[in-house]
Amino acid sequence: MNSNNLRADLAVIAGLIHNGERVLDLGCGDGELLRYLLDTRQVVGRGIELSEAGVLACMRRGLSVRQGNLHEGLGDYPQGSFDTVILSQTLPFLNDLTFIFREMLRVGKRAIVSFPNWGHWRCRLELLWSGRAPLAHDLPQPWYTAPRARLLTIRDFERFCVQNRIQICSQVFLKGEQTIKTHRDRSWRATTAIYELKP
Numbered sequence: 001m002n003s004n005n006l007r008a009d010l011a012v013i014a015g016l017i018h019n020g021e022r023v024l025d026l027g028c029g030d031g032e033l034l035r036y037l038l039d040t041r042q043v044v045g046r047g048i049e050l051s052e053a054g055v056l057a058c059m060r061r062g063l064s065v066r067q068g069n070l071h072e073g074l075g076d077y078p079q080g081s082f083d084t085v086i087l088s089q090t091l092p093f094l095n096d097l098t099f100i101f102r103e104m105l106r107v108g109k110r111a112i113v114s115f116p117n118w119g120h121w122r123c124r125l126e127l128l129w130s131g132r133a134p135l136a137h138d139l140p141q142p143w144y145t146a147p148r149a150r151l152l153t154i155r156d157f158e159r160f161c162v163q164n165r166i167q168i169c170s171q172v173f174l175k176g177e178q179t180i181k182t183h184r185d186r187s188w189r190a191t192t193a194i195y196e197l198k199p
Contacts, residue, residue, distance in 0.1 A: 008177040009114040021083040027090030031058035119153030
């Protein structure tokens with residue numbers, strides 16, 4: 001598998017991972033990213049996934065993944081167990097973000113997070129014209145289906161980081177599969193945001 005076969009945000013995340021890193025992928029889904037990192041970056045990789053179907057898919061890929069709920073914490077892992085903790089497209093479904101980010105940055109030296117941006121201009125326009133909750137470009141799920149996602153924008157997330165003294169080291173903004181070069185208009189042009197974070 002090459003990075004062109006990965007979902008756009010996963011390809012960006014893979015590009016931020018160095019050879020031989022210890023990686024924990026939270027909400028790892030079917031293990032696509034973790035398998036790619038093992039094959040191309042020779043990482044020491046672990047994953048946590050809530051759904052039984054996701055865990056079984058990971059096991060079929062030969063991955064070390066356990067079934068677990070992130071809201072219960074990462075108590076099985078001592079401080080600094082991993083170089084990088086990844087949370088891709090899972091953020092909108094989590095309840096206690098302060099707790100989860102504290103845990104991520106306790107067990108990892110850094111965290112990489114990606115999420116759909118509900119501040120994208122199409123979401124804004126849909127809400128304005130229809131008066132209905134918009135669907136994010138990279139998470140086209142109605143508000144009433146489980147698990148329920150919280151609407152989240154780039155500005156919301158950056159404010160959360162400031163309030164919780166989380167350092168933003170780098171950021172990448174995507175419009176579909178294309179990288180947005182200027183950050184000036186990222187809050188309304190980006191469909192997906194990717195952040196590298198440190199305590």
